[in-house]
Each structure stands twice: as C-alpha cells, then as structure tokens.
Amino acid sequence: MVVDELRQANLAKDRFMRTVSHELRTPLNSVIGFSDVLLRGYAGELNEEQRRQVAMVRDAGEHLLAIVEQVLEVAGIESGEVPIEIASFDAVELVREVVEMLLPEAHRKGLDVAAETPSEQVLMLSDRTKVKQILMNLVGNAVKFCDRGGVTVELRAQADRIRFRVRDTGPGVREDIRHTLFEEFMQGSLPDGSRPDGVGLGLSIARRLADSLGGSVVLPETSERGSVFDLVLPRDWQHRA
Template identity: 35%
Template sequence: MPEFSSELPLPHEPQQGLVERVYRAPGGREIPVLYARSDLRDDHGEPIGAVCVASDITHLKRAEGSLREAKQMAEEANLAKSRFLANMSHELRTPLNAVIGYAEMLMEESDERGLQGSVDELRKIQFAGKHLLGLISDILDLSKIEAGRMDVHLETFDVADMVEAVLGTIRPLADRGHNRVVVVCPASIGFIHADLTKTRQILLNLLSNAVKFTDHGEIRLTASKTLRDGTPAIQFIVADNGIGMTQQQLGKLFQAFSQGDSTTSRRFGGTGLGLAISKAFCDMLGGTIEVKSQLGVGTMFTVRLPYSDPHELSLSRRSGSFSRTVAEAARAAAARAAQLKV
C-alpha cells in the first residue's frame, strides 16, 4: 500500500482547499497527488467530520513538464531569431549605405553635366535605397528590443529643436499627400533630460503613420509639459483626420508585423513595425502611449514620457547626488530591456 512521503505533511493536518502531496509506492516510486479536504459541520457550525479526496496527477505533472520544456525551447528559438536578425540587419546596412552614397555622388555629377534624365533615374535608386534602409533599421530595432540589447541614452536637448528636425523629415511626405501640418510647440517649452533618439523615433513613426493614412487633410502635433503620477512628463499628441480605425483594428495595433487588415497593407504598404517599436520605446522609457480613433474620422495618439529638469539635474550633480527621476528611469530601462517582448 502506498505510503506518505516523509518530507511532506500528512493529510490529517488541519488544512482546507487543494494541496499537492507526494505518495511513495512500495517500490520507491513517488506519486504526485492532489489532496482536497473539507470540514463537515452541523447546523450549529460544530465540526462533525471531514471529506477527503486524493487524485493522482501524474499525467498532469508530466504535461506541465512538457509545457515548460516547450516554452523554454520556444524562448531560446525566439532569442536566436532576434540575434540573427540583429546581426543580419547590421550586415545589410553597410553595403546599402554604400549604394545610397554612390547614388548621391552620381546624382551630383549628372546634375553638373546637365544629364537630367540620369538624375531622375538615380533619384529613384536613392529613394528605394533609403526606403529599404528604413525597413532594415526597424527590424534591427525590433530585434534589439527582443534580444534585450536596446540601451537607453539620456541627454539634455531642446524640445522645440527636436520637433523642428522631425518636421523637416515629415513635411515633404505630407506635401505629397496634399496634407497640412500644424505644430503647437512653444519655444518656451525649453530643455529636458531624456533619450533624444528614442523620443525622436517615436514622433517620426507616429507622424509617418498620420501622413500615410491621410489625404488632403490635416496632421496636428502638440507638445507640452505635464505631470504623470506627480512626475514631470513631456506630452506629445499626434492627431489626423485620415481614414481612422475600427475597434477591432485598435485591438492589435501595437503588435509587430500587424496592420489594420490586408487591404490596408496592399494599399498603403509598410511592415507594421513602427507602432510596435514606438510602444516598446515608450515602455522602456517608463512612459505611456494611448490611441483614440474612429473609422472615417481620424486618429489621435497621446505619448507621455518622463524627463528630468536639466537645471535640477545640474544642481544635484554639484551636490554629489543624482537625479531620482533619471536613476529610476535607468533602473527601469535595464530591467525592461531584459524582459520586454514586442
């Protein structure tokens, strides 16, 4: 007859609910058992007995072990995939940059010689090369995030200058779709201490999406300072009056390689990585990104990112202390970079 394992409590112990026990068979084999015990009481609440049930869960434990092993193998395969993409993306960018560079050199030379036909053809090569480079950069960013190799670099920068630099890239794209770009970013917004590259990339992705899905409309970018849970934050709102989205499309908006539907993908192109990367960057920086949209009316993204005041940061460094906000952001980034899955 099976015996109780000497390492575990016996079933007559006063416990309620479900408890796992291990029985040991005469041959020494351990049998995992799910043990349930419930007290029986009379009408006055006095205990009069108990009901005990023991179920053999050997098959359940084996299934759990198989699932754990499969999960570990899947995670290892995903990590290997991310590392492979990161390495391949880097190797692809090097020759592609050379192609773009030579195309630009040939464009200048053709322009000097008055060969306008050649300039137009070379411009197509340059545009296609830059488009491909952008796609590769997105894949590289995504693979770095998944592999936990994306770092946060904090620096002091002027918000208005950063916004103007982003608009320099977006305005030509907006002009092609006959869109008007409206910017509300007061110069008095001043300097902040945050991750410039990721903040700029988030805005570029959101504005690029707004331009892509809007025709003969308006794209509005609003930048302001606010508080988020008592912590200083910079807020960016990107709104458009483009095609908008349904609630079903909003549900999978931030998934990698996902777009609204197959029709959207065929008509507007793209890989569906921009918003996934923006969401990942917001998470890494300790911020948030929210979206509201209505089909046929438009879409509005709201991004809030924590920052440190450069003046307070300077004072804290002189006094030998370090900004609490920056320190917390760095710790959070280090933890999230290792765990983040897009």
C-alpha cells in the same frame, strides 16, 4: 529556474534573428544594386516589359530589406543592445524638427502639418534620438494614412511628464485592426484600399522604444473623423516609474 530558461531561450532567439537578418542583408543589397544597374541600362537597353519586371525585383528587394532592418532593430531593442543615451534637450525644438522633416511629404499630399507648442523651451532629460524616432513613426503614420485636412503635433508639459499628441483628420484606424495595431507586422490598407508602404513594424517599435524610456504610446481616440496618438514620457528619465 523556469524564468531563467525562458530568458536563455529569448536570448537565443534574439541572437538567431540578428544573425539571420544580418546574413540576409548582404545578398539583398546585391539584388537591389544589380537590378538598379540593369534599370539604368548599363548592361544594355531594356525593353519596356523587361524594365517593368526588373523594377518589380528591385521594389520587392527594397521591401524585404526594410523588413530585415526593422527586425534587426526590434531584436536590438529587446535584448537591450541598443544603448540608451540620456541627455538634456528642448522638446519644442524636437517637435519642430519632426514636423519640418515630414512637411514635404505632407504638402505633396495637400495636407498641412502644424506644431502646437509652448513658446518657451521645454527641457527634458531622455534619449533624444529615440524620442525623435517614435515621433517620426507617429507623425509619419498620420501623414501616410491621412487623405484630407491635416496633422497637428501638440506638446504639453505636465509636472513630471511630457505629452506629445499627434492628431490627424484622416479616416481613422481600420476597425479590424484597432486592437492589434501595436503588434508586429499588423497593417491596414490605405483609404483607397491599397496596401501602404512599410511593413507594419513602426508602431510596435515606437511602443518598445517608449517603454525603454519609461513611457508609453497609446491611441486614445480614433473614428472616421480622425485619430489621436499620444506619446507620454517622463520629463526626467531618471525619475521614470
């Protein structure tokens, strides 16, 4: 009875979040779109101060839009509305794809990103898009918060599980958020003390997605010499615990 009421309340909350998020998106896109038009000078030249202020409007709009989109996604995963699409794929190729996508940003920062994978295929049966999204979050974080050295993505196939290990040689997860970093909107600052891009939803989404695939995301190690994040997934989604 109580459980049922809780479930109803939860569904209502999700529906509410989705409606609000959706209704916020349209006007936000106008805010961003029209400030962009102003910045491009289509409505007349702006002086430097005007340009600076309109740019702040646009940046804040983009930040808010990112929050809204991620909240929508969280609500979708929670309510089971994001369908799981299971198919067979090569995990080695997936790792290479993720590394390739993040290489330009890493190189811009003078970091290297390397894949350490078996030389042969590692087939798994899971939702490729979701696995990729989790890895993009973990490797993206490693690149974002690392300021020296590099990042490695290691793939290890065990009997019925696959472990993706993302290692970086950055400053480690800030001590004050080590116990809460998987919670929503939990964010630490960058090595230089500034606020990072993003909204602090990446890890909570990664954990939810891993959960929906019968796996987990954990932080086995973090210190001032770097961090290790593990994504462990069942090799075959049908045999998840």
